[in-house]
Amino acid sequence: MAPAPSQANTDEHWNRTSRLMFTHLGVWFFFGYVVHMFVVPLNKIIIPVLGFPLGFYMAAQGSLIVFVVMLFMFAKQQDRIDREFGMAEDD
Amino acid sequence: MAVQSADTAAFYKNLGRMYATYTGGFIGFIILVAILEMAGVPNRVLGYLFVGFTIIVYAVIGVMTRTMEVSEYYVAGRRVPALYNGMATGADWMSAASFVGMAGTLFLLGYDGLTWVLGWTGGYVLVSILIGPYLRKFGAYTVPDFMSFRFGGNFARLIAVIVLVCCSFTYVTAQIFGTGIIASRFLGMPFELAVFAGLAGILLCSMLGGMRAVTWTQIAQYIVLIIAYLTPIVILSTSRYGIPIPQLTYGTAIAEITAREGAMLASGLATVANLKPHISPFVSYTPLNFFAICFCMMVGTASLPHILMRYFTTPTVREARQSVAWSLLFIFLLYFSAPAYAAFSKLEVYNNVIGRNLTEIRPWLFTWGELGLIQICGKNAGSIDAIVAACKAIAGHPGVVRLQDFVINTDVIVLSTPEIAGLPYVITGLVAAGGLAAALSTADGLLLAIANALSHDIYYKMIDPNAPTVRRLTVARVLLFLVAVAAAYLASTRPGDILAMVGWAFSLAMAGNFPALVMGVWWKRATTAGAVSGMIAGFGLCIFYLVTTRYFPGAGVTYFGMSSLTNPATGLPLVDVAKAVAAPGGMDSWVTAAHPMASRVGWFGLNNIACGLLGMPLGFLVIYVVSLMTKAPSAEMQAYIDEIRKPRGRTVLEEKT
Numbered sequence: 001m002a003p004a005p006s007q008a009n010t011d012e013h014w015n016r017t018s019r020l021m022f023t024h025l026g027v028w029f030f031f032g033y034v035v036h037m038f039v040v041p042l043n044k045i046i047i048p049v050l051g052f053p054l055g056f057y058m059a060a061q062g063s064l065i066v067f068v069v070m071l072f073m074f075a076k077q078q079d080r081i082d083r084e085f086g087m088a089e090d091d
Numbered sequence: 092m093a094v095q096s097a098d099t100a101a102f103y104k105n106l107g108r109m110y111a112t113y114t115g116g117f118i119g120f121i122i123l124v125a126i127l128e129m130a131g132v133p134n135r136v137l138g139y140l141f142v143g144f145t146i147i148v149y150a151v152i153g154v155m156t157r158t159m160e161v162s163e164y165y166v167a168g169r170r171v172p173a174l175y176n177g178m179a180t181g182a183d184w185m186s187a188a189s190f191v192g193m194a195g196t197l198f199l200l201g202y203d204g205l206t207w208v209l210g211w212t213g214g215y216v217l218v219s220i221l222i223g224p225y226l227r228k229f230g231a232y233t234v235p236d237f238m239s240f241r242f243g244g245n246f247a248r249l250i251a252v253i254v255l256v257c258c259s260f261t262y263v264t265a266q267i268f269g270t271g272i273i274a275s276r277f278l279g280m281p282f283e284l285a286v287f288a289g290l291a292g293i294l295l296c297s298m299l300g301g302m303r304a305v306t307w308t309q310i311a312q313y314i315v316l317i318i319a320y321l322t323p324i325v326i327l328s329t330s331r332y333g334i335p336i337p338q339l340t341y342g343t344a345i346a347e348i349t350a351r352e353g354a355m356l357a358s359g360l361a362t363v364a365n366l367k368p369h370i371s372p373f374v375s376y377t378p379l380n381f382f383a384i385c386f387c388m389m390v391g392t393a394s395l396p397h398i399l400m401r402y403f404t405t406p407t408v409r410e411a412r413q414s415v416a417w418s419l420l421f422i423f424l425l426y427f428s429a430p431a432y433a434a435f436s437k438l439e440v441y442n443n444v445i446g447r448n449l450t451e452i453r454p455w456l457f458t459w460g461e462l463g464l465i466q467i468c469g470k471n472a473g474s475i476d477a478i479v480a481a482c483k484a485i486a487g488h489p490g491v492v493r494l495q496d497f498v499i500n501t502d503v504i505v506l507s508t509p510e511i512a513g514l515p516y517v518i519t520g521l522v523a524a525g526g527l528a529a530a531l532s533t534a535d536g537l538l539l540a541i542a543n544a545l546s547h548d549i550y551y552k553m554i555d556p557n558a559p560t561v562r563r564l565t566v567a568r569v570l571l572f573l574v575a576v577a578a579a580y581l582a583s584t585r586p587g588d589i590l591a592m593v594g595w596a597f598s599l600a601m602a603g604n605f606p607a608l609v610m611g612v613w614w615k616r617a618t619t620a621g622a623v624s625g626m627i628a629g630f631g632l633c634i635f636y637l638v639t640t641r642y643f644p645g646a647g648v649t650y651f652g653m654s655s656l657t658n659p660a661t662g663l664p665l666v667d668v669a670k671a672v673a674a675p676g677g678m679d680s681w682v683t684a685a686h687p688m689a690s691r692v693g694w695f696g697l698n699n700i701a702c703g704l705l706g707m708p709l710g711f712l713v714i715y716v717v718s719l720m721t722k723a724p725s726a727e728m729q730a731y732i733d734e735i736r737k738p739r740g741r742t743v744l745e746e747k748t
Contacts, residue, residue, distance in 0.1 A: 010733055010737070013736075013737070014736055017736070018613075020220075021220045021221065024216065024220050025216075025220065028213065028216045028217070028220075031213075032209060032213045032385065032386075032389065033382055033385070033386075036209070036372075036381075036382075036385075037378075037382075039202070039372045040372065043370055043371075043372075046346075047342065050339055050342035050343075051342035051343045051345065051346040052342035052345060053345070053370050055202075055370075055372070056202055056205075056345065056370045057342075059202065059205040059206075059208070059209055060205055060208065060427065060430045061338065061427050061430075063209060063213070064208070064209070064212050064423050064426065064427055065423075065427075067212055067213055067215065067216055067419060067423075068416065068419050068420050068423050070216065071215060071216060071219055071415055071416035071419055072413075072416040074216075074219055074220060074412065074416075075219070075409070075412040075413045075415075075416050078224075078412060079409055079412070082409075082737075082738050082739070086739070087737040087738055087739045088409065088738055088739060089407045089408060089409055089738050089739055
């Protein structure tokens with residue numbers, strides 16, 4: 001069962017939460033900015049069948065899909081951390 | 092607990108059935124209108140049917156969900172399930188500009204327009220990982236509630252209210268203006284009348300039930316707007332490419348556009364100077380401004396009170412996080428379709444307008460030409476005769492439409508797609524109803540954010556903390572009404588500057604709110620003095636940069652070391668600042684250009700729409716430095732911050748109801 005609430009438990013929960021936050025912030029920054037800095041070389045690659053230049057596609061759809069998926073993942077991951085430290089709400 | 096979750100389950104199940112019935116009913120209604128059209132009912136009547144029917148439905152929901160409970164009025168009783176709150180947020184978020192204007196911007200700018208698509212979606216990541224769930228656990232009714240609790244009382248609350256009103260009021264004015272434009276264009280109502288008709292629709296939805304009523308109408312509005320947005324391009328994609336997924340098929344359209352661009356250049360229909368290749372980056376914005384706008388829109392999203400307050404309504408912190416994910420999914424459905432609209436329209440224009448003989452122009456164009464939204468050879472393209480006459484007046488005109496002859500208003504792209512695809516009028520009416528739903532739902536959310544700040548934060552918390560429930564809610568409604576009327580009045584005067592300032596709302600919210608919100612949750616050491624001075628400094632710098640570059644470019648150049656922005660196409664300065672300073676009145680025309688991107692001077696070549704990029708770092712820095720210079724927050728406050736960080740347990744702030 002959930003460990004007893006203690007300062008150490010609180011701190012460790014927050015450490016893990018912070019680490020998760022920074023991970024997602026990194027992914028967000030990569031797909032929000034870094035990828036698009038390389039739009040010119042990426043545009044030379046054409047996605048087979050669909051016909052999109054890759055640089056254009058990343059800004060129009062690729063990064064957006066990543067944002068949606070990472071938000072669902074984040075909700076799951078943070079909930080797992082909360083449960084592990086006995087800090088999740090009752091179902 | 093068990094009883095409550097059984098209750099919630101029943102509530103959830105009923106909701107699903109209710110909105111499924113509603114969606115089915117709406118589709119049935121579309122079919123009915125289509126039958127009426129075939130029976131020969133005139134278009135004008137069909138338009139009224141569409142708009143009238145949807146507004147009546149919203150109003151009925153608004154009246155049915157009226158409430159006299161404070162927690163229902165401010166946070167919908169905190170029992171909106173994640174998925175539904177996501178839909179409501181989608182409608183809250185997507186404004187008339189997203190629905191009608193975004194595809195047009197992408198049409199004109201090509202790749203560079205995607206900064207708005209990225210900027211208006213990526214911010215939800217920040218909402219979820221940095222702010223939203225923590226504010227939900229805190230238990231606020233409004234964003235200023237949090238500022239006041241965390242940062243020592245009413246002074247922080249007042250600043251937060253000022254930031255909120257500054258960024259929300261211009262925004263709501265633009266939404267009411269949008270309802271007026273859509274209603275007048277489709278129903279032929281006079282614009283001023285249409286504005287006040289839109290106002291009535293907004294008030295019916297929000298006044299009686301506050302957040303509760305707005306939530307359930309926004310869900311209904313989301314369903315209408317997403318069906319309306321997707322239907323025309325799904326049909327268009329199916330008829331052109333045989334696949335009903337326009338988001339995949341427009342890749343082919345883009346390849347065709349690129350090929351056609353080369354052909355137009357080769358045959359002299361376009362010149363390198365006036366053709367913006369659709370997939371080439373940094374033609375309209377410099378790389379700095381492309382990324383700066385993207386960043387400001389993202390961080391602004393995570394700072395706008397009318398968005399943050401939607402996550403106060405979920406039953407749990409866990410559902411607040413899930414709800415952000417659902418929100419972005421529902422928003423994504425529209426935003427990843429907008430580039431498809433742009434590509435299909437552009438292909439149509441490049442293939443069937445540019446290079447055509449003046450007498451062979453397709454008739455869909457004349458509807459919009461008559462309204463002045465499409466011009467050919469500098470005159471409204473109302474008929475073939477008008478176009479031929481206009482082009483004859485140009486010396487040496489070859490008799491075919493060249494790219495430089497063709498000017499299109501961005502609003503036309505979405506509105507004209509049903510006609511381009513050769514669809515019946517019923518689809519056009521559907522699109523009008525969708526645009527209206529987008530404008531009304533955003534206006535509702537903004538209006539509520541402003542009125543709640545005034546009634547809850549200013550009146551109840553600062554003026555009369557002992558006010559009984561009935562009086563609080565009465566004051567809330569009266570203020571809502573007054574703010575709405577003021578915004579509608581302002582919209583009816585067509586204020587160009589106010590409308591242009593909507594883009595600035597993101598930067599203002601970002602500079603004023605973001606550092607204090609983030610530091611308030613993530614740094615226990617942040618103190619009252621630090622936060623208050625950080626908010627003032629960040630917001631102040633942002634306003635200063637806006638006002639100086641917009642209205643006093645001369646003073647900016649002379650006293651504050653500003654210089655010309657860069658022309659993205661050539662890399663040279665946009666204007667000759669030295670010459671303009673020397674000539675009397677040399678900058679007068681810069682000041683009158685009411686367009687959000689019209690600034691000419693600045694620091695580092697930064698357009699003033701991205702002024703949050705200056706204000707926000709300053710805000711963080713000031714909060715950090717001043718906090719370290721002042722006494723650490725009390726142990727009690729630090730314990731409260733620990734509580735905010737743990738989903739389990741009661742909310743920190745317990746409102747009496």
